[in-house]
Amino acid sequence: MFLNSAEILFGDLADKEIILSRIREIPVSTERRITDLAENVIIKQTIGLKHSQVFSVALDESTDLNDLSRLTIVARYYENNHIYEDLCCLLSLRDTTKAEDKLTAFISYFAKHDIDLSKLFCVTIDGAAVMVGKKKRFVKLLKNHINQKLLHFHCITHQESLCAKTSSLNLDSVMTTVVKIVNFLVSHSHLLTFKSLLQEIECEYGNLLLYRNVRWLSQGKVLTKFIGCLEAIKVFLNKNTIFS
Structure with missing residues (x-):
């Protein structure tokens, strides 16, 4: 998996073959170590979100090379006098990509890690129609679920992209x-x-x-x-x- 990703990550570098050869030399034990480190990052992030008084999230949906829809969730929170901004997860949306489906996946992730969604105060989204609306859009459904007001913003990267097109x-x-x-x-x-x-x-x-x-x-x-x-x-x- 990592070797396949490396083909893309380092594809435009002059010393690509040297980098790939070094990756091939990595022992399996090191691969397990990397997996353990990744799991440790998730654990620390979950603890941070639980301890933080409030947190915000940024969401984006995209389609991978296998035409599978993915929902990306990035969390921003405060712990031990530091502000952290980390990728929480990349959720698969296997059936449909309606606002209800995204909400279900979103709620399930935080419920699985026992993170209190009432601490959520701000959501940044891509501005797609399915995300913003008065009745059955993601932000509105999320507000109804946690029964409180939420700040929501249009992602600056998407705004830059729209400006660039013009x-x-x-x-x-x-x-x-x-x-x-x-x-x-x-x-x-x-x-x-x-x-x-x-x-x-x-x-x-x-x-x-x-x-x-x-x-x-x-x-x-x-x-x-x-x-x-x-x-x-x-x-x-x-x-x-x-x-x-």
Whole structure:
């Protein structure tokens, strides 16, 4: 599992193969140790949420590569003069993704860990219709369940994404050129040569990113790597004058 994840996590690094070889050398006992550490983190987080007088949560839903809907819950709480912000869980929504289903999964998680939901005072959501509404949306149903008022906010990352879609109209010509160049460089006929050039000049990045307009802030990430590899791109394009 970790090795498969590492292929994605370190895929754009120049020394990817060295990192993967080190991971393959990790003994099974170390893997068990990592599992134990992960369980210990959950235990400490649960204790922190129980001891904290109040806490807030941020929720987001996405679909994984297997088309399975996942509900992410991140908690923010105060304990021992420190503010903690940790991932609680990644819940599977196997049947439907209605507000009632999300509420059931949400309540079940906190009930399983014996965490008092009456301490919850704030919820940050993605602004989707299923999450916000007057009658049968998640926030409203949650308020009814705990029988108290809740502050709720629209996630800033989603707001940035929405703003980016609007403001990106001014960058259409730039992105069109960048995407055209990136597609040329990462095509099968040029990818290995370009990656070798990046290694040769010791570039910060080992490869470029393909633009995905369905992913949050993908445009910014593509442009950041493009600028980071700009010198190598100029050299490569000068050698391959067929690009136009």
